[in-house]
Amino acid sequence: MGGNTIATPATRVPAASLAQSRAARELGLKRGEFELAVRLGRVRTVPAHDGGRRRVAREEIERVRDTTGFPDSLREHVRAVGTTEGAGLMDITTARFTRLARAGMLTPVRFYLNRYRAVVWLYLAEELREFATAEVNAPLMTGRAPDRMRARLDAGIDLRPRNWRSRHAGHLLGQSADAWERAAAVASLLDPVTVLELVKCPYERGYLNKLRPESTGHGAPDSPSARIAERIMTADDPHEISWLRASLLLSLAEARRLRPAPRPNAGTPVAAHQEPLEPTTYSSGVAPPEPDAAPTGGATGTGEQRPVEAEPPRPSRGLFGWLRRRGA
Template identity: 60%
Template sequence: MSGPHAITHDTTTAVTAERATAHGDTWVTTGRAARELGVKRTEFDLAVHLGRIRTAPDDGGGRRVGRAEIERLRAGPGFPESLRRSVKTVGTTEGAALMEVTKARFIRLARLGPLVPVTFYPNRYRAVVWLYLAEELRLFAADDRNAPLLTGRTPEGLRSRLDAGIDLRPRNWRARHLGFLLRQADSPWARAGAVASLLDPLHVSQVVKDPYDRSHLHGFRRPPPSQGAPGSPAAHLAKELTTAQDADEIAWLQADLTRLTEEAREHRPAPRPAAHPPGPAHRTSRAGEPARRTSRGLLGRWRRRNR
């Protein structure tokens, strides 16, 4: 068919095709982005975790990467080695060698908190192996203010804390992990869910009293980092490390959760069951109206009529 209608149809089709092509070129999957950036998937995931690579939610509940973000990273100096170097992780032995300290001193610094792990994994003995950013360790060792911690005797105050069994590695990792969860959150309820992800359900219920709020919030809780099949010892370990343990840490997270839940509720209240409309009122006898005949009265009349 010719005429104005055909022209309109052709133009609309062309615009639609152009938009679809532009959309496909604008966003790519995380797997494709890792390949185009020339990094391993573990390196890519850690870079996202650290905020080095920006992602956005996709329609399927996953994440995607903008083409402009890939080009930004490619244009950086020393790419791709600079990106790989920024996410390189080391364990205790390699970290101690990098900082030129003994392994025992490295562990003491990690337990006391100055060295913050970035991730972990369970070894075959189900012990936690903490990993650290090599870049951060270099910067720490190069800072003259940290020299007293790298040489000589550990100060008495710090030694007493070590003797008392202090180990801030799990707590410091949780704080870092929370930062990642908050960066990924794209709504007020998602931000509240990020904080709730680090709390035991009992501690959540202590500050989120409303059951409908709790139910809605539960949908935004993020699972612990995958460390094995569900129910496996590795999965149990990941859950334990992701859940706040210290009383002051729990109180701090509960205070944040209270504030964020109130903000989320003001932004959009949690769904609630629809109110049922009132049923029809029972019909009552009006004044002067004869009472409804009962079955007993009808039976009596029938008997009298048939005598």
């Protein structure tokens, strides 16, 4: 029977691996810098033996150390800046920077809440410089904005949360080892009411909840800060929700073909905490006009949270196809 066991490279964990906190210290990175390095694929992680938080292989530490210019080059790749510093890097006013970000031209890489619980967006300095030097973006750096862009901004549309979720989804799917984990990643972007509607089986909902990606800390659970962060991390545009619903159903169909969700009587207990949370509702934005294709780039702004408006690609294109197009 031992000859029938297949070792899967995606799930094999090297014997020598480090906790992420230890790996960050060995690479000379602060916590936030290390998290960004992982999200951007600069530092690769592997699943933990016990199913806990992902770890970093010793070989990966050595690989990163051997890269040209380490550690300064690594720190520059993960350098995130806010509106004021970002505008300075691009040699534009903070007002123009914020308008570009709200219009979806600059993609946030992180966000946090300040002491007043206002959302502060952060952008990769590397991406901002690339955006500013690209010839195709020159008309956006000076002069009058395109009519469609001005119309969306005048309507109060803010694409920063939507763009951040797109980038976040790419990271989650990149960490997923199988179809059930991919389904859980997609479900984490939908509100509980939608998940409850689409996933009728309580064992499947419990399993998805168990596999739900760990969320970045934004205050104690159910605190005002945590609720604001949850709204940002949950799709709120009708088109985006429709597309994610279709993606979840496709991921579930694939997962069910591979294996059923574990049940208590199948030898794999499903704990009570794995049951779905009580449904809550979230406001959703009004269907927007189709946005212009956004030039390449990423960036930050601050401001009140508004509904995110953008027309996503059709479900048949696949989630990775959408993410590749958004990041192109």
